[in-house]
Amino acid sequence: xxxNIRSGSSPGGALHYxxxxxxxxxxxxxxxxxxxxxxxxxxxLDIDACMESFMPxxxxxxxxxxTVFHASLNPSPEDRLTxxxxxxxxxxxxxxxxxxxxPYIVFKHKDIDRxxxxxxxxxxxxxxxxxxxxxxxxxxxxxxRDLERKYNLHPSVKGQELxxxxxxxxxxxxxxxxxxxxxxxxxxxxxxxxxSSYGEFRTLLEAFNVSVEERTGTIDERNYAGIVYGAMxxxxxxxxxxxxxxxxxxxxxxxxxxxxxxxxxSALKQDGSLDRLRQTVRDAMSPHNTRDxxxxxLKAENIDAIFRINPVGRIYGVTFIxxxxxxxxxxxxxxxxxxxxxxxxxxxxxxxxxxxxERQAEQKHEPQxxxxxxxxxxxxxxxxxxxxxxxxxxQRQMQQRRKKRRHRS
Numbered sequence: 001x002x003x004n005i006r007s008g009s010s011p012g013g014a015l016h017y018x019x020x021x022x023x024x025x026x027x028x029x030x031x032x033x034x035x036x037x038x039x040x041x042x043x044x045l046d047i048d049a050c051m052e053s054f055m056p057x058x059x060x061x062x063x064x065x066x067t068v069f070h071a072s073l074n075p076s077p078e079d080r081l082t083x084x085x086x087x088x089x090x091x092x093x094x095x096x097x098x099x100x101x102x103p104y105i106v107f108k109h110k111d112i113d114r115x116x117x118x119x120x121x122x123x124x125x126x127x128x129x130x131x132x133x134x135x136x137x138x139x140x141x142x143x144x145r146d147l148e149r150k151y152n153l154h155p156s157v158k159g160q161e162l163x164x165x166x167x168x169x170x171x172x173x174x175x176x177x178x179x180x181x182x183x184x185x186x187x188x189x190x191x192x193x194x195x196s197s198y199g200e201f202r203t204l205l206e207a208f209n210v211s212v213e214e215r216t217g218t219i220d221e222r223n224y225a226g227i228v229y230g231a232m233x234x235x236x237x238x239x240x241x242x243x244x245x246x247x248x249x250x251x252x253x254x255x256x257x258x259x260x261x262x263x264x265x266s267a268l269k270q271d272g273s274l275d276r277l278r279q280t281v282r283d284a285m286s287p288h289n290t291r292d293x294x295x296x297x298l299k300a301e302n303i304d305a306i307f308r309i310n311p312v313g314r315i316y317g318v319t320f321i322x323x324x325x326x327x328x329x330x331x332x333x334x335x336x337x338x339x340x341x342x343x344x345x346x347x348x349x350x351x352x353x354x355x356x357x358e359r360q361a362e363q364k365h366e367p368q369x370x371x372x373x374x375x376x377x378x379x380x381x382x383x384x385x386x387x388x389x390x391x392x393x394x395q396r397q398m399q400q401r402r403k404k405r406r407h408r409s
Contacts, residue, residue, distance in 0.1 A: 001153055002074040003093075003140045006192060006326065007066035007123070007267075011054050012047065014070040014120045017191070018107045019045050027109040030117070031087055034103040050120075053103050060128035066267070069099060069121040069131075071140075076154035077114035089147055090117055096143045098131055137276070137324055168192070171209040173231045173239045182229050183248045185210050190252070193326045194264035200328040201257065203306055203319045211238055214254070225254045268327065277303070277322045278334050291347040308340075313349025315340050 008014060021027035022045050029045060032038055035053035040046040061067060073093060075081060081089070090106045104121035123131050148155055168188045171181045185208045195201040198214055205212050211230040218224070229252075230242030245253040268274060284297040295305045302324050308317035317340050318331040331338035 001076065001079075001144045001148055003144055004072045004074070004192065004326075005136060005140060006068075006070045008068035008070060009066060010058075011068050011070075011120055011122065012051065013191075014068055014118075015047050015050050015105075018118055018120065019047060021107070021109055027107045027118070030083060030090070030106045030108045032103075032105040033091075034101070035105060038105060050105060054122055057103070057122050057124055057126055057128070060126060061124050062128045062130075064124050064128075064130040067122055067124050069102075069104075069119075069123045071097075071119045072109075073117040073119070073144075075114065075116065079114070079153050081115065081151070083108070085151060086115070086117060089151065090119060092147065093143055094119065094121070097136075097140065134272075168208060170207075170234070171231050173209075173233070178231050178240055179243065179247060182210050182231060183252070186212075186229065186248065186252050190260055193321075193328050194267050195328045196261055196265040196268055196333065197330070198257070198261070200319060200330060201261070204321060204328045206232065206236065207304065207306075207321060209234065211242065213242070227252070227254050227257065268329070268333070274327065274329065274334060276325060277320060277327055277329065278338070280322075281305075281320060281334065281338060285346060287346060289347070294347065307343070309349075315344040315347065318343055 006014075018027060022029065029038060036049050038045055038050045038053075040049070058067060071093075073089065086108060087106070091100075094100055094102070094104060099121050102121045102125070104119055107118040107120075109116050109118060123133070125131065145155075147153065168185060169181075171178065171185060175181070186205065189195075189201075189204055189208070193204055195204055198212075202212050209232040211232050213228045213230075214225070215228060216223070216225045227245035228242045229245060229248070230238055231240045233239050250256060280301050280303060281298065284294055284301075286294075289297070291307065298305050298320070302322070304321040304323070306319045306321070307315050308319075309315055318338070319328065320331070320334070321328050331340060331343065336342070
């Protein structure tokens with residue numbers, strides 16, 4: 001069984017998400033605790049009634065920004081559990097996580113190939129004090145292992161988290177309904193991950209075969225800014241016709257993304273938010289490993305390492321996607337010891353690639369620093385302008401050093 005725990009500033013978002021599933025008959029309310037009955041007189045889920053149960057806690061809040069505790073519990077597709085067993089699992093999980101006396105509501109989802117639970121609660125008590133969340137992911141994992149043994153469940157497989165989040169399946173163009181697939185992926189990424197920049201968000205979406213492009217400029221002396229989404233193949237090439245974000249909704253448009261980046265920045269600046277990711281990456285870094293071995297070590301911890309590599313084989317950028325904690329961070333965000341230069345020295349390009357590059361330089365051939373993306377006709381391998389400028393500056397410096405050496409000789 002796998003758990004995904006998320007935070008938020010208001011329970012309204014998590015409640016609306018689950019209500020949409022209930023209204024589509026893709027979920028149902030399993031039970032609730034310390035809450036008013038969450039249905040209106042017609043038997044429909046009532047968000048206002050749920051919020052009324054949460055309001056005394058929220059009004060007593062002192063200084064906590066992320067007040068929401070939203071967890072999904074995902075048994076293996078091979079596990080067949082009754083509603084009563086699911087209730088017992090949810091209750092024991094919340095009790096052992098320290099939320100046993102909190103108001104919370106549990107939803108049973110049935111919109112994918114196995115049943116799973118969503119639990120919406122609060123991280124603050126009735127006096128507005130925040131519950132401690134140190135080592136939350138570790139404690140959650142230990143509880144899940146105990147529950148697996150108690151209920152004879154199939155143990156979770158590392159990496160399962162990535163495919164267990166609703167909407168987070170790679171877009172498959174051949175299956176059709178592409179706009180709906182892309183919409184589902186984008187919104188799920190915004191809910192489940194923190195990206196503090198466009199480049200990081202783009203890297204995340206590409207992992208699910210979704211392209212995103214910012215388009216800004218001036219027309220008739222008026223500035224404009226927009227977002228275009230599209231589908232990609234597993235090879236990273238665009239397929240089909242891209243479309244404006246407005247065809248999905250304002251919540252995935254340019255202004256909404258700018259606010260999302262700022263929220264992510266604030267969350268990642270909190271003490272300890274990046275500690276686990278830093279330590280895991282640090283533990284995997286070794287001069288005795290190859291690049292692939294380094295990536296495999298992180299993959300075993302459910303972390304993807306994406307290197308941006310020029311034709312010479314040199315690493316000029318790196319991004320980490322932590323599927324456990326929902327963090328997407330460039331190496332520079334983690335610190336100097338995780339910069340592209342450090343990884344390039346640790347995992348240098350193969351000698352064969354270097355020799356080819358040297359021959360090209362001797363022949364004054366211009367190295368191709370990018371691959372054209374049929375979807376947008378723009379640079380595909382360079383994820384953002386900063387990386388492009390860094391690479392070009394590196395090339396200029398190399399040329400200047402060659403000229404100086406020739407002049408001296």
